[in-house]
Every structure is written in structure tokens, then in C-alpha cells.
Amino acid sequence: xxxxxxxxxxxxxxxxxxxxxxxxxxxxxxxxxxxxxxxxxxxxxxxxxxxxxxxxxxxxxxxxxxxxxxxxxxxxxxxxxxxxxxxxxxxxxxxxxxxxxxxxxxxxxxxxxxx
Numbered sequence: 402x403x404x405x406x407x408x409x410x411x412x413x414x415x416x417x418x419x420x421x422x423x424x425x426x427x428x429x430x431x432x433x434x435x436x437x438x439x440x441x442x443x444x445x446x447x448x449x450x451x452x453x454x455x456x457x458x459x460x461x462x463x464x465x466x467x468x469x470x471x472x473x474x475x476x477x478x479x480x481x482x483x484x485x486x487x488x489x490x491x492x493x494x495x496x497x498x499x500x501x502x503x504x505x506x507x508x509x510x511x512x513x514x515x516x
Contacts, residue, residue, distance in 0.1 A: 405457055407409030412454030432499050433489055441482040448474055 427438025433502055452471045456464040490505055497503060 409457040412450050412457070412472045416447045416450030416452075416454060419443045419450060423447060432496070434486055434495060434500075437482055437486055437489075441478050445474055445478045 420443070423439050423443035426443065427436050430436045430439055451472050453468045456467045458468070487505070491509075497506070
């Protein structure tokens with residue numbers, strides 16, 4: 402077993418652990434916004450670790466494809482999470498008492514005042 406095999410195995414296992422933690426967060430966390438964070442941050446990191454581990458095991462041409470998948474994931478996951486969270490907030494499904502800081506309410510009040 403070479404050093405590259407060990408590094409690849411560690412990355413793959415770490416990515417799988419991150420995915421498991423994200424899935425566990427979806428089941429355990431109480432509020433919708435915290436579940437949304439559990440669905441995006443650990444899952445994205447887990448996918449990136451798995452892609453890095455796989456990239457060490459495949460030919461260079463395939464590794465470039467995996468890099469494109471990683472870049473696409475880094476661009477889309479935070480944007481989609483932001484859009485979903487804002488939609489949920491505006492629909493009234495978020496209880497204001499569970500929020501520690503509510504910057505969006507202030508921003509929405511200012512934009513309503515400007516109209």
C-alpha cells in the first residue's frame with residue numbers, strides 16, 4: 402500500500418464521515434434553518450473530501466472532471482441554501498424567538514420603507 406493510497410483512503414473516509422454527520426444533523430436538529438445548514442455545509446465538505454480522495458486514484462483527465470464537479474458544488478450549494486432560507490423566512494415558517502440575530506428583518510423593514 403503506497404502513501405497515495407493511504408491519503409486517498411483517509412480523504413474518502415473523512416468525506417463519508419462528514420456526509421454521515423450532515424445526515425444526522427438533518428434528523429436531530431430542531432429548527433428548519435439549522436437543518437438547512439446541516440444539509441449544506443457538512444455535505445459540501447464531505448463531497449469535496451470524497452472528490453479529492455477519488456481524484457488521487459483516477460487518471461489526470463478524470464481528476465479535472467472531478468475538479469469541475471467540486472467547483473460547481475461550491476458555487477451552487479451556498480446559493481441554493483440562501484434562496485431556500487430566505488423563502489422560508491419570508492413565508493413565516495421561521496419562529497423569530499429561536500433566532501439569536503435577525504438581520505434579515507431589519508433589511509426587509511428598510512426595503513419596505515423605501516417602497
